[in-house]
Amino acid sequence: MKITLPPARRLGAEITDLDVRDLSPEMAGQLKHQLYEQRLLIFRDQKLSKQEYIDFAKKIGRPQIYFQKNYHHPEHPEIFVSSNVPENGQKVGVAGTGKYWHTDYQFFQEPLPFVMVYPQILPESRRETYFIDMQRVYEDLPDELRAYVENTRAIHDGKWRYKITPQDIDRALIDILDEASKLVPPVMHPAVIQHPLTGRKSLYMSSGFTTGLEGLSYEENAAVLRRLFAFIEREEHIHTHTYRMGDILLWENRTLLHKAGATPKGERNMSYRIGVYDDLPFYVGAN
Numbered sequence: 038m039k040i041t042l043p044p045a046r047r048l049g050a051e052i053t054d055l056d057v058r059d060l061s062p063e064m065a066g067q068l069k070h071q072l073y074e075q076r077l078l079i080f081r082d083q084k085l086s087k088q089e090y091i092d093f094a095k096k097i098g099r100p101q102i103y104f105q106k107n108y109h110h111p112e113h114p115e116i117f118v119s120s121n122v123p124e125n126g127q128k129v130g131v132a133g134t135g136k137y138w139h140t141d142y143q144f145f146q147e148p149l150p151f152v153m154v155y156p157q158i159l160p161e162s163r164r165e166t167y168f169i170d171m172q173r174v175y176e177d178l179p180d181e182l183r184a185y186v187e188n189t190r191a192i193h194d195g196k197w198r199y200k201i202t203p204q205d206i207d208r209a210l211i212d213i214l215d216e217a218s219k220l221v222p223p224v225m226h227p228a229v230i231q232h233p234l235t236g237r238k239s240l241y242m243s244s245g246f247t248t249g250l251e252g253l254s255y256e257e258n259a260a261v262l263r264r265l266f267a268f269i270e271r272e273e274h275i276h277t278h279t280y281r282m283g284d285i286l287l288w289e290n291r292t293l294l295h296k297a298g299a300t301p302k303g304e305r306n307m308s309y310r311i312g313v314y315d316d317l318p319f320y321v322g323a324n
């Protein structure tokens with residue numbers, strides 16, 4: 038196993054000379070240590086079956102089952118399928134997930150500590166995932182914006198990202214939305230979270246799921262969030278990963294935002310994700 042670290046203040050440690058099927062518990066411990074430090078690991082040249090992929094996730098932590106079945110792989114509910122490619126004439130998973138800045142399960146009380154993505158079919162032109170290091174964003178935050186996020190909580194709402202399913206046909210939008218808001222009522226997390234292991238702080242909000250800061254009026258929220266998101270999403274904060282076939286990405290979802298790149302029209306795309314719990318609290322000591 039060879040680990041190549043990125044330059045300072047950059048993301049993406051590359052793991053080569055490793056077939057993850059051979060990962061020993063000792064190596065898994067070493068990788069988890071790197072994961073908390075580097076936050077984004079890229080395993081190259083992997084060739085895993087679905088079961089081997091799940092087995093790899095189990096060496097890192099405890100795989101999650103996503104709350105909505107329409108995303109599941111039909112034989113392996115641990116695998117969340119993002120795909121526009123039918124299998125045996127059947128639609129599998131959901132086409133085009135997460136094409137906005139977010140963290141996974143941000144709109145739940147317990148968001149996901151780790152996320153793994155293993156593309157199965159790459160679009161002919163290119164397939165990318167973008168990342169933002171929110172520890173770095175917190176460090177660099179101008180004082181004037183920092184004043185809005187210290188000692189407060191942010192509100193996260195998943196219902197606006199609900200994907201219409203075949204069962205929704207002939208239903209009124211207002212009823213679909215009403216049901217979605219019961220399924221995923223808004224949650225709050227500290228706007229600045231502290232890492233349970235490293236103790237480092239990061240800003241915890243995203244333009245994809247975060248709808249407000251506690252205690253601000255609608256107008257204040259609209260203005261403040263616009264400025265916060267503009268700062269977060271600055272070009273210099275964005276790291277782009279361009280996939281090669283065989284890549285598995287594993288990242289810490291506490292401290293990185295991510296966003297899926299667009300699939301060019303008419304191109305095929307299929308990716309398998311597994312969410313993984315490390316069984317540590319998502320954050321400690323609010324602010």
Ligand code: 7UC
Nearest residue numbers: 134135140141142143198
């Ligand atoms: O379809 C999607 O964009 C999935 C999104 C609503 N949830 C991913 C997650 O884990 O939070």
Ligand code: FE
Nearest residue numbers: 135140141295
């Ligand atoms: Fe995501």
